[in-house]
Amino acid sequence: MKQIDSSAVKVWMVGSIGIDDIQTRTADRKNLMGGSLPYGTVASSFSAKTGAVGVVGSDFPVAFDKRLQSFGIDLQGIQRKTGPTFRWACKYDDNMIERTTLLTELGVFAEFMPELPASFRHAPYVLLGNIQPELQLHVLKQAVGARFVALDTMNLWIEIAQPALRKVIRRVDLVTLNDGEARMLTGKWNLCACAETILKMGPKFVVIKKGEHGALLVSHKGIFIVPAYPVRKLVDPTGAGDSYAGAFMGYLARAGRVTDGVMREALIFASAVASFGVEGFSLDRFERLSSADIKTRVDELKRMVAI
């Protein structure tokens, strides 16, 4: 899909970027570009000029840079370090939901200290992808122009870095996590109760992701039940949550304001974009994606929930 080409970065994301090996029942793919950052920034780039903040090692393929650049991603925030790039491998169960991590080699990611390029500092929309909460906080402090900050996290940080995580949660506008993580963070089972507990920690919005079952947006104004697009040919679910969050933030950035109506439209748009992402490995499906494709699926989703 053609990138949005405008001057300044409107939304930036910090996250992991690396090289993935992925096995599914029918395929075994090696050396794919992976991590939250490629999925999130590319999904955001469909709507707004997007910057990436991350770290790669000396073995990071030039082709991957070119691939991100082809989406118009601003790569000034990518640090280039000596040493191996973050590597991850997993094998999906036949149901394509559960997966076993086969390998995690942090490489240069272990020493990552994100720094915001000067040209990103005044960007209004910020997506703190799933990295160590201390690093999220460190980079957020540099974001002097941030008007709307979203935070993604994972079970690991809830377990081993919850005080720091709560500090970040207090400072952001939106928290997104999956149902299991929401339950772990709050100690509650009921997802509405989980969301209300998280709202009390500071943010104005909570998005609880439920995979193929969609998501819930909860704010003090109420609940929006977000449908998932029913994907027929699921190829690789990796990065779906990151694409979802990125597409959502890109949409907000393009809209330029955060109202209840815009949030709902943004979440439907994000469901559509994320549903394409899982139809291919890595960024494969995104490369063949047009605005018209996305619009078609957004319209389909709207018809699927219209009463």
Next chain:
Amino acid sequence: MKQIDSSAVKVWMVGSIGIDDIQTRTADRKNLMGGSLPYGTVASSFSAKTGAVGVVGSDFPVAFDKRLQSFGIDLQGIQRKTGPTFRWACKYDDNMIERTTLLTELGVFAEFMPELPASFRHAPYVLLGNIQPELQLHVLKQAVGARFVALDTMNLWIEIAQPALRKVIRRVDLVTLNDGEARMLTGKWNLCACAETILKMGPKFVVIKKGEHGALLVSHKGIFIVPAYPVRKLVDPTGAGDSYAGAFMGYLARAGRVTDGVMREALIFASAVASFGVEGFSLDRFERLSSADIKTRVDELKRMVAI
């Protein structure tokens, strides 16, 4: 809630009726009225005059009859046999989703041969609750006035009586089952693929229930994503699927026609009704339910999915 009091039965249901013992994390209740029939017929009775077809033993409490009559249920189809009533006991896990069956004593239900009262034969809406497929077929043959027939089933019949089950499926308009059952019946994982496979077996509509995640209505016209009402105080999930199916059929019966729009309204209505049912044991919550309560929740649900 006040019953619908009109002359003839508009919808009837065949199913199990018995005495339940239910344990949850916080409660232990014995001798509750249970089975698919009470949940389904009462949920239907909110919209249309409903008849029940089932069997009870000599120990069936008179109070249970009175309770069903207070909802205006026509009990002419309930056979009274000598012997013990069907009994079932279960214990829910803390998550209130998984449960362990502690006891199943069929009693008079083992010899059940449903017969349709003359006054039910011309009723246009029929709900074949989850019983042996041969019995569903037997009673369906007596339903000369049936215009719209829905079928519910369970994993047991898919395993041990699939040829008979498929015979019933061929003769009905709508099949409803949960996600696990849909996968078991079709041997497919993707729920859209499951639904399409079931549509090829004969029915015009498939409703795949996903518990707290809502449901999918699939027809040759497309997909409707049905939201579940986010219940805050889940007391007892028993019978939720039966209430859902019953409320849905009652709504159709009242509407008197089956269009795409009516189906969608009926499913939202059913989500609302079923969400009340699980807020109490047995029919407790339904007894305190007003039309206004249901309307409030239907409106809430509509706002929760409006974009």
